[in-house]
Amino acid sequence: MPNNVNTKITSKVEGKDLVLERTFDAPRELVFQAFSKAEHLEKWWSTEGWSTPVCNVDFRPGGVWQYCMKCTDENQEEYGMESWGKAVYQDIQEPEKIVLIDSFSDAEGNILEDMPSTKMTLTFIEQDGKTKLVSRSEYPTAEELQAVLDMGVLEGVTQTWDKLASLLEELQK
Secondary structure, eight states: OOOSOOSSSEEEEEEEEEEEEEEESSSSSHHHHHHHHHHHHHSSSTTTEEEEEEEEOOTTTTOEOOOOOOOOTTTTTEEEEEEEEEEEEEETTTTTTEEEEEEEOTTTTOOOSOOOOEEEEEEEEEETTTTEEEEEEEOOOOOHHHHHTTTTTHHHHHHHHHHHHHHHHHHHH
């Protein structure tokens, strides 16, 4: 990957919000597509050693994105475990912004009320052929944000966005 691209995520906590930023070496329209099309999401929306065997996307305001991440790495203690999620799109301004409510769910799409949900705003900023992605996740309380931080969200997003960067590089060949 070129040296002039920020491969590091910058993160900051603002009250009950988690703000993450990273610059990708790809045009804004392509990065936006990677977040809006199932055939792209299923390739990068998981951490190392996990896959996304279920990825159903109805990309429109009010539409639902249901996904399952499954541990496929026999060396991880979570091997074979599944983690389901359900996101409901609130607002879409192509190719600039996606707003969604992301929640843990079961396989039937029922939201797990004992797990934190987040209102996520993804902003895609064009910068000389590259894209600065800003993700603002708003949690109901600072305690719920802390719970997600304790679960390893920063490590997970870093791994996931590294997979996204590799996919974007592949798509531009």
